Amino acid sequence: MGIADSFKDKAEQAIDKIGGDRVKQGVEKAGDKVDEMTGGKYSSHIDKGQAAASDYVEKMDDEPNR
Template sequence: MGIADSFKEKAEQAIDKIGGDRAKEGVEKAGDKIDDMTGGKYAGHVDKGQAAASDYIDRVDRDDSNR
């Protein structure tokens, strides 16, 4: 299992445990913290990562509700 697979597995477990909305709040807070720590230097990259993570959470959360 690669690192990406391991990350996805851990993310799915977290989403199952706390729910998609709270997971997305965590992604937002983490991104804001990174922006603060870097003075916004990488804001575009952080925003792109936040959007990708949010989309992934939506997909996983939607798939879980269909089970």
């Protein structure tokens, strides 16, 4: 199992436990904190990661088997 699979498993567990909206809020808050700590140097990369994570959470939250 690679790191991406591990992150996906953790995301699925979090979605099941606290819901997709709260997970997306956490992703946004964490990304904003990292952006602040790096002085905005990697803003575009952080924003891209936040968007990808939020899209994944939405996809997983909308699955009928969840």
